Amino acid sequence: xxxxxxxxxxxxxxxxxxxxxxxxxxxxxxxxxxxxxxxxxxxxxxxxxxxxxxxxxxxxxxxxxxxxxxxxxxxxxxxxxxxxxxxxxxxxxxxxxxxxxxxxxxxxxxxxxxxxxxxxxxxxxxxxxxxxxxxxxxxxxxxxxxxxxxxxxxxxxxxxxxxxxxxxxxxxxxxxxxxxxxxxxxxxxxxxxxxxxxxxxxxxxxxxxxxxxxxxxxxxxxxxxxxxxxxxxxxxxxxxxxxxxxxxxxxxxxxxxxxxxxxx
Numbered sequence: 102x103x104x105x106x107x108x109x110x111x112x113x114x115x116x117x118x119x120x121x122x123x124x125x126x127x128x129x130x131x132x133x134x135x136x137x138x139x140x141x142x143x144x145x146x147x148x149x150x151x152x153x154x155x156x157x158x159x160x161x162x163x164x165x166x167x168x169x170x171x172x173x174x175x176x177x178x179x180x181x182x183x184x185x186x187x188x189x190x191x192x193x194x195x196x197x198x199x200x201x202x203x204x205x206x207x208x209x210x211x212x213x214x215x216x217x218x219x220x221x222x223x224x225x226x227x228x229x230x231x232x233x234x235x236x237x238x239x240x241x242x243x244x245x246x247x248x249x250x251x252x253x254x255x256x257x258x259x260x261x262x263x264x265x266x267x268x269x270x271x272x273x274x275x276x277x278x279x280x281x282x283x284x285x286x287x288x289x290x291x292x293x294x295x296x297x298x299x300x301x302x303x304x305x306x307x308x309x310x311x312x313x314x315x316x317x318x319x320x321x322x323x324x325x326x327x328x329x330x331x332x333x334x335x336x337x338x339x340x341x342x343x344x345x346x347x348x349x350x351x352x353x354x355x356x357x358x359x360x361x362x363x364x365x
Contacts, residue, residue, distance in 0.1 A: 160196035211360035219260035
């Protein structure tokens with residue numbers, strides 16, 4: 102019985118070692134261990150990833166596996182793999198990695214080194230929600246990875262030029278902000294003026310034009326015995342104080358990573 106247990110244990114250890122060696126040998130910027138992508142697709146994505154990584158000195162990585170330990174979570178798995186295989190470009194190991202575990206439909210997008218500068222928290226959200234996850238949810242993996250490489254190149258280009266893609270540098274976001282400011286400056290005052298005029302007009306409906314003042318003069322003439330000032334209306338002007346908030350940047354953990362994970 103003891104001999105059988107030892108044999109089984111050695112077999113499991115050997116299997117883990119062989120799997121690790123195989124993964125290390127095959128690990129490229131784009132690695133699919135599940136066969137979801139064709140060889141041609143993997144090669145095309147790898148060629149594009151190498152070109153982007155070399156141009157901007159920041160590795161752009163895609164890793165697809167079949168299953169993982171659900172208790173660990175895809176975010177921890179992605180970080181462990183990144184560190185175990187010493188991924189990333191240069192001494193800072195700069196990079197961004199899209200990690201998928203297909204069995205549980207888990208994803209993680211992590212960044213390290215210069216990747217933390219280029220891929221802000223806001224940038225990751227836009228990349229995932231608008232460009233990657235819609236394809237993944239429909240099992241269109243090649244399109245999702247292509248969109249990932251496209252956005253990665255855009256973010257890296259902006260970051261190398263000194264303006265990382267963020268809440269305040271998003272061209273689409275700035276366009277919406279300008280339209281909102283125009284609407285607030287022009288239409289809100291017009292609406293307030295219209296409401297005030299409408300209220301004043303409604304309060305004057307009982308007024309009628311008089312041709313004489315006889316109804317207001319008592320017999321014996323007009324005698325003023327007392328006078329007071331009575332204010333019928335009051336106008337109050339209020340100025341809203343805006344609270345300041347940076348609303349951008351990247352949250353980096355103690356291991357030097359930033360990222361987001363979830364299900365697709």
